[in-house]
Amino acid sequence: MREIPYRIAMNEALVEELARDERVFVIGEDVQAGTFGVTSQLVQRFGPDRVMDTPLSETAVAGSAFGAAMAGYRPVADFMFADFIFIAGNEILINTAKWRFAHGGKVSLPLVFMAAMGGGARNGPEHSQSPEAVIMHTPGLKLAIPSTPFDAKGLLKSAIRDNNPVVFFYHKRLLGFRGPVPELDEDCVVPFGVADIKRPGDDVTVVATGLMVHHALRVAGELDGRASIEVIDPRTLEPLDIDTIVKSVRKTGRLVVMDEDTTRCGVGAEIITQVIENAFDALDAPPQRVGAANLPIPGGYIEQEVLPQPANLLAAIEAVVGKSLKV
């Protein structure tokens, strides 16, 4: 299979869906140039009516996607940084998420709100967040977070074809990450609600999202021969494939969840609770969660003290197996 960068995989998904369905359009601040390269070169092919640069107005960007979706279009709205979705919090969290339900299921909102998540670029508290938990917490929004180019392409195509609002977070530090993606003539679609076992193992189940999947694979590789780690990427947090996670925990008896958002009230707390509710009897050790400290993400080098690191995951794995795994 050919290998392409994550950013290009997303770009291909947009090209293919814009070509496939004339109701699809891309809207946002500077999407024509593409601040992160994800939406670059689309305007040359599809024109400014389908790849629309907007004024600096997040509320209006979200509102346009939200309104156009219920009126028959399939907008993809880009917010540049994931932090900025909160600027349009009313339109995304209050209006879009609740609209269909509040109106008795009589309107559909086939749209994608996408944005770049994640720290590691030392950009400080307003440009480094991974607001997974807030979206997962909000009924009415689906949430996709790809960790590989294959998933980036396949999940984005599913997101655009979904008849519901989907929040799609792509990770800043994975934009250039290369991986296998099917040829252009194959329809690469990754269904929502299907977790992917990125590495099979028998001793510990590690559930991770986004960039943390790569931290988990690295730690699992380093532990090879001392502990067998199964790495599961849920790929979508709503819907969440809890069955695959529970099945894995029934095999390993041990669970660690790693995500980049703030630990408190986070993705780890939710997944661990669901495992306890479903498979308490299967657990051989208290599950552990690894996430960002309960602090805003500072700028500069000190951010690594707040963001979850591979060493934190290793410590959590040691805690669930009850012994040191250092060589």
Added chain:
Amino acid sequence: MTLTRDQLKTLYTNLSRSRRMDEVMVQGLADGKAVSFFHSGQGEEAVGVGGCTFLRPDDFVYSHHRGHGLSHIISKGGSPAAFIAEHYGKATGACNGLGAIHFVDPSLGFFGFSGTIGSAFPVTLGWALAAKKNGRQQVAVCFFGDGASNRGTLHEAMNMASVMKLPVVWVCHNNLYAQFMPLADAFPNEDIASFGVPYCMPTTIVDGQDVVAVHEAVQAAVARARAGEGPSIVECKTYRFRAHAEGAPDVSHYQLRPPEEVAAWRKRDPLLLFRQRLLEDEILSETEIERIDAEAAAEMEAAEKFAMESPSPVPAIFETALFSE
């Protein structure tokens, strides 16, 4: 309101310092010394310098995105060393190394800054409300760009400031682009000052490359605000010389900014224009100007050295940074 020779010299000094400091920041990022990003303000310094040099030390200022506010900050007495050290991720930085692109100095009326564009308006309202309540005749000066004027927050804040007669001066850097978005495609009127009409504010539109014109317009609005007569809007027509951010393409939408437009504005460099005027009016000699430029370069070199030699922050700062006692 004729400026004295010393005041004119101060304005030139702050322009020279701002340009040199911006160049140091651009180089610092290119060399990998600065963390995060930098949005150069070269070409727009006259707005910060003219707007801030003669404010009262206790006036509130919301500094601007361009240059991360450096021309506003140092013109009002802020420390270049603290600014650079923060951008270099050091414990001696203005925000103790936690903010990277942010700056704060409450003793000088700089209570912070946000990178989410449009945040300028509501918080300025709060500062002005405090000023009105405390009776100290402080003024809150809010610098914002043409891009920020596309945000809804502008309307809520300008409306409320007007109906409450709050001591605010809204100062727009209209540099014709919001990142890659040209103003003509973002706003149906070429003057941001047109918001003065719906919100019943006096408006002034000035050449933002003319530091004296900016100074006079802002000071007139400040005097009005201090006298309890409410907010005004000052629009400064300006231009950024470099790309939106270092490393970003210098484009309008997805194509290069028109070279003839860039060249025409570069001829209107605020530093060169003011230097020429001071020479023609025999306010400063070539020698004096060279001395000022050399002193600015030495000051910024020392500030950069301080930043480089400063220690990185340690996690102990987390204990006191999140909540007050």
